[in-house]
Amino acid sequence: MANWSDPRTTAAPFATGADTRSVAYDAGLRSYMLSVYNYMASGVLLTGIVALLFSMGGTSSPAAAVFMSGGILKYIIMLSPLAFVMVLSFGINRLSTGAAQMIFWAFAGVMGLSMSTIFLVYTGSSIAITFFATAAAFLSLSLYGYTTKRNLQAFGTFLIMGLVGIIVASLLNLWFQSGTMSLVISAIGVLLFAGLTAYDTQRIKLMYSHVAGTDMMGKAVIMGALSLYLDFVNMFQFLLSFLGSRD
Template sequence: MAEYNTARAGTRAGVGSAQIDEGLRAHMNKVYGTMSIGTFITFLAAWAISGLATTTDPSAAAAQIGADTYLTGLGQAIYASPLRWVIMFAPLIFVFGFSAGINRMSAATAQTVFYAFAAVMGLSISSIFLVFTGYSIVQVFLVTSIAFAGLSLWGYTTKKDISGWGSFLIMGVIGLIVASIINIFLASPAIAFAVSILGVLIFAGLTAYDTQQIKNEYLEHARHGDSEWLGKSAIMGALRLYLDFINMFMFLLQLLGNRE
């Protein structure tokens, strides 16, 4: 936490430790607030799309997926046609493009793009409402929320420097992506279980790591009064924590969710 101590020890253009502390609280509130809205958009979009994609009316059905549940034409297109591959990988492409282009955006534009990304993510994960019971989705969401809050709070308050975790956690994420893609074709329950366990652990670590990094990055730039960067930094911080939450939720759902 050397950055924090350095930022508090000195002043620049009359910016003292009390003002830095106040700015940090406002910055973190912006990060968590933006992330929360994005998460709400994702789950609202997922629920709404899954509702439009299914029906109980056989006369309006394109395909049957359960005893009394059918896919509509929209559901057939997004879940049972080649379009599903585009939808599956769209969030990954979107987030890389967003990260690469944010320097050319204003903070307001970046926030709008983030919310659009959250809606795309909702489309991508909407099938969870077809696969898992609504009760188990809510239950796992609450478990994830409690775990996320505890991990993020620890990352924010700990005096331990955990910046060294970064390279190992990113390597872990890359390994998860590769293993998940391979298992699309292998469909191995053992690999799926192992990936889910490792995914929960990796994104739990990333939650704490990213929270500390967001805090330290603010303290470093606050000394220089870089207000434009700080505005965009809050959006990118929200994106990082949002991705940690969504991925931890999805892996926990694979482990704990009750299937329809």
């Protein structure tokens, strides 16, 4: 009598070529995404450490001296992160992987200098609560973007248009100084970067099939980390305007 309960009688004697390729692809994708998240998290950590150190001492800190003086150094620090983002975004094809990594770390450090003012404005406890709330939301949204079968790329144009709108509204509010407008911008900003977190995660995942095994893979990791870093930091800043308690 055939031993129908013996799994050895129904198991395939060896994996097919397609199965082997699928396993290799999945392992490569996991390694790729893990590298992206490692760079992103390390960048956020570096930014936080630099911001904390630069603001130590409160009104006697280097951050207070720079940002309360109104000198040119204030504007250099504020605009430097944008310069690094532009160099990476428009020059990534001409940069080596090592150069892209160094620029990313320099960007994260300069962002720390720029963001150090939050420690002068908000209480430490409210910054910590907002950070952990942002981290929880980011992890959930990124996990959704990674696992969902729904194509989120269709939302890309809408989200980019929203981002442009937020930038324009923020610049206008520098002139009007409206508290209500600031709250509206912050609320829309949180929702916008929540959507971008899921969208960018899926986009980075799909990018793997184009860069796997090529010289662009290392640079794709950096650019993916930069996108998720910006999503996290912007969501944190907009959320802080709601949850943050001022000193």
